[in-house]
Amino acid sequence: MPRLESTTRMQALMAEAFRECDAAAWDPGRRVAWCSSVGPVELLRALGFAIFFPENHAAMLGASRAATDLIPAASAEGYSPDVCSYMTSDIGAFRRGVTALSRVDPSITAVPRPDVLVYDTNQCRDVLDWFSFYGRQWGAPVIGVSAPRGVGEVTGDLVASVAAQIRGLVQPLESIAGRRLDAGRLREAVAVSRDTSILWRRVLSTGEARPSPLTFFDACVHMGPAVVLRGDPRSAAYYEGLLAELEGRVARGEAAVAGERVRLYWEGMPIWGRLRDVSDLLARLGACVAGSTYCSSWVFDALDPDAPFDSMARAALELFITRTDAVKERILAAEARRYSVHGIVFHDAKTCPNNSNCRYGMPGRLAAGPGVPSVVVHSDLNDLRLHADEGVRLALEAFVEQCAEASP
């Protein structure tokens, strides 16, 4: 399948966003906030911060295969090679004085210096450790939300407690931004995020079509604006175009994977340094990864401009990564049905236990209960020293063969 036409627009949009962030860092009149990927972005937008997402930067280090060589610089400072390789590759890049942004635009020579770093521990503790490193480097405040993990039911009490923490960020952020929070602008940012989220969900849902017009690997690339430009109207405009292109493919019966014969669902982090290889391998086998928990992590159904704080809290608490295994199991069974997949590929990422959901018996329960078969691939998001091409290839090929045999 030829690549999506939207790709060129997406790359231009991302480059524009990175340049703007870089320019803001040099502009004494602007403030830069670093934000964890599912942090309170809308609040920062409403306060006029330029926002930089270190996780996106780390994923770029992974995708360009630079990460593995950078991690040792962080290890040498006492960051264990067993902890988040997004964090260690990002810190390593900083220590070596390099940035993935230079690959997008060579005039960008460094990550934008933050005035504040804003985290949300709903995903893991590592983001806090990661941001604290930079906080110490630059003497910038590190503030955020200590959200619970292992959330079962998203109760009103939980929402209230997280919403109170987000409200608690307003005053310190106002003093860094040098302006008061405008309720109208916050409402607007939440509305834009919600619109983007709805469009992004519809983009991902085109994967339900048989054959699917996009793969998980396409989605990993095209989710850039949903992450980096959340709450910015340009991202919604971008996804309108992408959605139209994908719906066109569906209408014409065009497949992302020629001769799609096996459909899979990806659970866990991408293997960034092998994204293309795994994508090509599965395409050769006629297997399409039609959906994923990872790309769905930027779908925030709960966002409501009329209740910005509560709805931001609810959106953060409802995320897959923050939930109990029982909830995750229900979601995965429903997703497997929704995308009508033969089975699930679990990526057990060595340095991200937080988003490796096969470690507490989940594959066995999904097989025994709803009857969803799965395979576990052992690798990592960024550290290719933890990846064995042959093992991953064999596991995926054998699983596709098994799924094909099981087809009626």
Next chain:
Amino acid sequence: MNGPFWCGVDVGSSYAKAVLVDAEGEVAAEAVRRTGVAFDVVAAALRADLLGALPGAAAEGIARTVATGYGRDNVAFADGAVTELTCQAVAGWHLFRRAVTLIDVGGQDTKVIVLGPDGRRKSFQMNRRCASGTGAFLEEMAARLDTTPAGLETLAARGGEAVALSSFCTVFAKSELLSLIRGGRAVEDIALGVYDAVVRRVVEMAPLRDEIVLTGGAARPGGVLVRRFEAVLGRPVLVPAKPQMTGALGAALVAMRGGEASQ
């Protein structure tokens, strides 16, 4: 003996194996060589071995060839490539015709394959990135004890009480061996402990509920590995007459079915 025959070539990490089956699915010829570094060369040599073993047979008599194993994509004359998990499953069903769990202790990795009562694969597991629980572990430990894999088995067969090796890691296990030697433990008991370490790594890969079939080069019928599996599992395990050849046999049977993996 002009065929038709169907050929399976299993290019494993240590040994390459090849099998020809006839129209009844019976083994007509088989061959084994060390894999070496040139996969295509060893595969061609194996085919010559097979044909040489059958008077009057020629390459034209081979209707179809399927390659499997580590070097499955490097067999120039193969008509298709299929993973060893599928091939082991096909061979396991061909040989036993019932729901069994196959354990293949290979050179670089170990696989557990669960067959359903219809002969289809229900699930499979492979060991993680490292060598623990594989033939490579046995080779490494043999070298540490200054012997060959065959020598290790001879030593282990004389062992009485297996020493416990606790480490997951092959390198750490080697240093454990040093401590045990220094502590004066009998080398025979240490060798037996090495086999137990492999067995323990394998039994934690999956719940081994059904009858167990053990395959792979180290699974010699009546050998130490088989006996230690039986001791740990507390029940007999099944071993094909040629446990090293099941991958190649499965590949030949897949070739016979036109290259489709479906059973």
